Amino acid sequence: MQYLPIFLRLAGQPCLVVGGGEIAARKVNALLRAGARVRVVAPALGEDVHRLLLAGRIEHLARRFEPSDLDGQALVISATDRREVNEAVAAAAQARNVPVNVVDCPDLCGFIFPAIVDRSPVVIAVSTGGASPVLARLVRARLEMALPAAYGRLALLAERFRQRVKVALPDASRRRRFWEAALQGGPAELMFNGQDAAAERCFEGLLAAETAGPASGGRGFVSLVGAGPGDPDLLTLRALRLLQEADVVVYDRLVSAEVMGLIRTDAERINAGKASSRHTLPQEEINCLLVRLAREGKRVVRLKGGDPFIFGRGGEEIETLLEQGIPFQIVPGVTAATGCAAYAGIPLTHRDHAQSVAFVTGHSREGQGSSVDWARLVNPQQTLVVYMGLQAFPEIRDQLIRHGCPADTLAAIIEQGTTVRQRVVTGTLVDLYERATAAGIVSPALIIIGSVVALHRQLAWYHGQAEPPAQPD
Ligand code: SAH
Secondary structure, X not given: OOOOOOOOOOOOOEEEEEOOOHHHHHHHXXXXXXXXXXXXXXXXXXXXXXXXXXXXXXXXXXXXXXXXHHOOOOEEEEOOOOHHHHHHHHXXXXXXXXXXXXXXXXXXXXXXXXXXXXXXXXXXXXXXXXXXXXXXXXXXXXXXXXXXXXXXXXXXXHHHHHHHHHHHOOOHHHHHHHHHHHHHOHHHHHHHOOOHHHHHHHHHHHHHHHHHOOOOOOOOEXXXXXXXXXXXXXXXXXXXXXXXXXXXXXXXXXXXXXXXXXXOOOOEEEEOOOOOHHHOOOHHHHHHHHHHHHHOOOEEEEEXXXXXXXXXXXXXXXXXXXXXXXXXXXXXXXXXXXXXHHHXXXXXOOOOOOOEEEEEEOOOOOOOOOOOOHHHHOOOOEEEEEEOOOOOHHHHHHHHHHOOOXXXXXXXXXXXXXXXXXXXXXXXXXXXXXXXXXXXXXXXXXXXXXXXXXXXXXXXXXXXXXXOOOOOO
């Protein structure tokens, strides 16, 4: 290790910055964020530092650097583009044992600035020892993605409870296990959603349950997560994190194999939808399953294709959770309509073609006929997206034509959109079904009807894999 990583307490400490340009401004700001008293020595100030001076946040010596400027300083940063000035600052600092950083001159530095992920009070510093600042920044970007924005507030919550937990759970290893569970469970998720009061209540509940006995299941939490249409890169950051933290994942058959591959290896997986829709777990059973798993104290992810609130029965599942008092959150996902349209190069509301878009289901509720108001859907300025419409397409087509939709309206069907297996078949309202059948299109498939489909020819950019898709066995 070339450098020792440490965190300096600079609140109220005098710090010197030599130079008044743009880079100096950045360093001044970093010092101010740490609460330092900053003095800038420079014959002239750039705009940014000048603004800080006007705001009364810094002190300015309008002249060249002199070695005695370092007397009594906690640290010094030289941010000038003149080598001789930088060298003079470094030499004077060394003589006085004042820690020194010279911007962009590692050979003159006594300390270096790391790249920072700031979730104060949680702060992560990344350094490559000056080997590659760009690499340090790339590492930082990865950490930024991995850490929810509200991590700092979570730390403050932990701080508020720290003493009480210590008293309530005197056994150190039990206390550590409790903290691990709390900081990855319900209180954390609620905090990340900005529900601070609910997070506190949830924490109180956990602590009460834990002190009542370690076996109680008060830490359960359910996340209703949209898995998107298939391409795992379309997951939200939150969805990805939850998949990697889950104890159990209850998933639909619509969730792609690629997304399933991102689930934490030792998480339990429960299939809530078998190959044929007739053998799906009844909704009621899924609702009860989620409640039971949460009661067992598990972090449950209910993983649904696309977005949970678009033809996903997300609403029904949370009603039960609400009734049973199970804490939960909803994580939206890219819905099939937007995902498939994007990957098929069909802008759903291209302004030359459509001013609105309607999402409809081709599937009727068991035992009932379709309750879709077809007449209202026939509109040349509107794009129609039909979910679950493959089987019922002949009926949908006939209804639309009967209600005045021109038979030659363009239409497209997208199978396994956004995955490497994506296929797109286009045609008109009259011939699309035959074309799709001839091509062997199967579910999941999404139908887009409207003149925007004309743009596919020109805008199709995504072609999945080069070879034809493997035949299902
Ligand atoms: N909640 C989901 C939709 C569930 S309904 C969402 O927001 O996307 C299931 C229907 O969604 C399928 O029958 C199909 O019409 C459509 N669908 C979902 N994923 C798809 C995909 N990758 N490609 C094509 N259609 C898809």
